[in-house]
Amino acid sequence: MKQLKPEKTTGWRGSEELWLQAAYETLIEQGVEAVKVMELAKRLDLSRTSFYGHFENREALLQALVERWRQKNTGNLLERTQAYAETIAEALFNLFDCWLCDDLFDARLDFAIRNWALSDPELRAVLEASDQERIDAIREMFVRFGFEPDEARVRAYTVYYTQIGYISMMVDEPPEPRIRRMPIYVETFTGTHPTEAEVARFASRHGMSADFVQRRSGGQAAL
Known part of the structure; x- marks a missing residue:
């Protein structure tokens, strides 16, 4: 599995595109069931709460993948x-x-x-x-x-x-x-x-x- 390891500064929450790309790669590799906020956070080595600075919820992320x-x-x-x-x-x-x-x-x-x-x-x-x-x-x-x-x-x-x-x-x-x-x-x-x-x-x-x-x-x- 490809691991995205962004360079971080204190308090950095990643970017919307970074979360979306991680979700895309997970969808391709493992299917939609594996596209979960906690698992993406682990993949990116970011906190789970960082996700919500970019997406309201998992459903919003999935809609972004479809778009x-x-x-x-x-x-x-x-x-x-x-x-x-x-x-x-x-x-x-x-x-x-x-x-x-x-x-x-x-x-x-x-x-x-x-x-x-x-x-x-x-x-x-x-x-x-x-x-x-x-x-x-x-x-x-x-x-x-x-x-x-x-x-x-x-x-x-x-x-x-x-x-x-x-x-x-x-x-x-x-x-x-x-x-x-x-x-x-x-x-x-x-x-x-x-x-x-x-x-x-x-x-x-x-x-x-x-x-x-x-x-x-x-x-x-x-x-």
Whole structure:
């Protein structure tokens, strides 16, 4: 277990972000049942009363965790679906950045929230609303590129549920093989082939060459 050991001065109560980060790490490692004020205080080597200088109670801390998840995961996903793209293939590559960049989308946090929601009906409702918001954003992305609404929704389901499957099954693999397959995912999800230039731009921003990601066959991206 990672221990946060802040440098302290007399009477220091930590910071709101410090307590929230400790709660986040505990949620990821042990689940919501372990997110308790006394245990967090021990983890931070601070007094229990210090917590109440930043949060009214444990419930307020838990709500802050949920808000962090909503802002980071759902917020960034929506932004990536709206990012500039000239084709649906390029738009999907923009979305795929979420699956590869922890700064954009925290898969471990998404998994922890889903586990937590199994025993919390109120959070489950929040999760379901967030899932729907994400799916709607992906659907609108397809619609922008000329897909009929019903078809766009089915394609959005396919894209989103595939990724949630990765998260729920705790698939752990190096990024390289997954990135290498992504042009084929684009073709599968959109019915179109990404261009060499689109693959090259996507590969470059993830520190790889287009030759690594694709093998050219008739001008199409392939493994």
